[in-house]
Amino acid sequence: MARRAQPVGAGPGIGAAAAVGALILGSLAAVFLRAEAGRGLGPADWAAVRFTVLQATLSAAISVGLAVPVARALARRRFVGRRALIALMGAPFILPVIVAVLGLLSVFGRSGWVSQALGWFGLPPLSIYGLHGVVLAHVFFNLPLATRLILQGWQEIPAERFRLAAQLGAGPGEIRRLLERPMLARVVPGALAVVFAICLTSFAVALTLGGGPRATTIELAIYQAFRFDFDLGRAALLSSIQILLTSAAALLALKAARHEGPGAGLDRPVQRWDANGAGLVAQDAALIGLATLFLALPLAAIIARGVPGILSLPAGVWRAALTSVEVAAGSTALLLMLALPMAATVATGRRAGVELAGMLGLAASPLVIGTGLFIIINPLADPRALALPVTALVNAVMALPFALRILVPRACEVVARHGRLALALDMGGWPFVRRVLLPRMRPQIGFAAGLAAALSMGDLGVIALFADPDRATLPLQVWRLMGAYRMETAAGAALLLLCLSMAAFWLLDRGGRFHAEA
């Protein structure tokens, strides 16, 4: 079939996708080439692969399964603090893993709040350690993200559809069947794939909450191969398995997702006439309440732990905070430079390759990518001098899958709706991008940028291998403080990190919506 003329060229997007692919696969290849003959994969490694797939599948299914009703409740209710709650949903996702785990355990641990409450009734403490603990932690990290991705699907249903539905007397059941199910069929596969990919490279969370070597993941096996045996071949082989699994998940999601969007509207604010029954209101209130509690309690624990330390933070922590803000800014700019052309290319119908390249950043082990980049950079330049740019770049590539999930649906819609008219007016290329595409994608760009900035701020990523003692990032500083018994200062620094990440997220996300909401 001949391709239809398109208002935006595919070149820049394909170029960006190729660059991302080259970065990830090139690093992996560098590790392979540098490897000496080592041990192949043993039974313990395959056990790790099985456990990794099991926990990632469960975590993705439960996170997204719970996110659908929560997102529906948020989509059809308006209440005071709704916006703050949606902003808060960025928080768990951007915390350094170890901080989030300690926060979770303050609530769900053996001496956590829930166990203490159980103790008042003479019940034994909660046992969080095991597969259920791993899944609980991953749901804590990913439920908010999945909720926001799915909520966006609801927001893309034009207000006119709900108006029409109300005029035709459609109840919640009909709305579900006619409007919501088709939208979910479009959005859910992508959300599942992203969460699956994140959980696939999980390591510290899975081990700590898994309660022991049963909870060995591929990432731990990579860590062991690299540090213990210096078996680069095995590390690269294991990372290739991660990439294959993620690619398979991404391809399944692409195949499963239905592409046609909900159609055009006039961008009017959504009003809902359905679901005003007391039962549904109570149901939504309960869902929103429970989800808020689940997210807010561990965050409250982190804040409570951090307050005593935050007033007496050493100068090094503030320096590190400044470094982290710089890295986050650079990373966000890089991300937009990669993600926008890629989203535009996907919108013009060249989907699979570009989307797959976009997932690679999440699929590959950070340790292997870091090692590969180190092997490539070391003969050419001092890795220490490049520590911060490399961190910014890797963080941008890791945020790319999320950014694409956010940007692609809207880009598709804008191109579908305005593309033909633009072409008829001979307004293709840059004028279309500047006057039609970008202005209409502002909220999505803001959300994606906010997420990227916050993610980059909280990521330990590859910095450890490149680290320069004088220019630590804030998460690295938190890690160092904890390693030197300074738990209180570390908790204070973690709170500072949480505040900075939230501020960056809120500013960018809000900036995208400036003027946009009625």
Next chain:
Amino acid sequence: MKHLAFAAGVMMTATAAFAEKPELVVYTYDSFVSDWGPGPAVEAAFEEDCDCDLKFVAAGDGAALLARLRLEGARSDADVVLGLDTSLTAAARATGLFAPHAVEAEFDLPVPWQDDVFVPYDWGYFAFVHNVGLEAPTSFRALADSDLKIVIQDPRSSTPGLGLLMWVKAAYGDEAAGIWKGLADNIVTVTRGWSEAYGLFLDGEADMVLSYTTSPAYHLIAEKDASKTAAAFDEGHYMQVEVAAKLAASDHPELADRFLQFMVSEAFQSIIPTTNWMYPAVTPKAGLPEGFDGLIRPARSLLLPEDEAAALRDAALAEWRDALSQ
């Protein structure tokens, strides 16, 4: 334009002046160079009379350090590596990247130390740390029979975790698997590294945590908190000795030798106890700081020879994994 030319002149002079002093590059682990670690004081003390520029480069922890050196090979900028420990020396020696040292010192280690490549700078005993008031077990068997909950580190990703693996192996040999089976119901969880485990313990998730006999000294001296102590085990305690070595490809071999000799001197060794929270390899003349005298001193010190430890590792790891995976 004049300003530019002037600035360029200043820069060039500065670079030239900088280049006159030799630069000694020391690779070490993260916590050594942090503001609160020994790094800053050590750097100041050594630069006082070496007429050189001492530059620390941090690379994660001990295992990451060795991995980084292996990645760089003979091309490495490093002159000295400081921060390997006794669980890594066998692998490090096998790389052939290190050169023999010429350091002479009277080490105050509880075990005899003879090594032509690796020079110890501090050491410690692994131990289970707990709150004062807990009826602590006095052996692994007693611990396995008790209801006490412990947090340990994963031997596949952390040196203390590997130390515990060797501790049980050194104390129990072929019975080690049985000990691990007995301990399985005491272990709350296994963490990636020391920080997570210690954090969990301080949060009350477990009664005891695998750390060092010197950990209570930190709480006592830095936080004026006397609530932590370590359990003395009858089997003896496994040791960790931290070492440094000169790289064979060093550009400044004499300066590297000088640094290693400085490392076992009074000036360096007196910095260690309250910054690295370990025992100095050569006890300073003034003795150990107050707070160290109250620590438990194990009756028996365990340390497997490095080649024996390396040979045992894979089998011990499989034992550990099987016992805890059931």
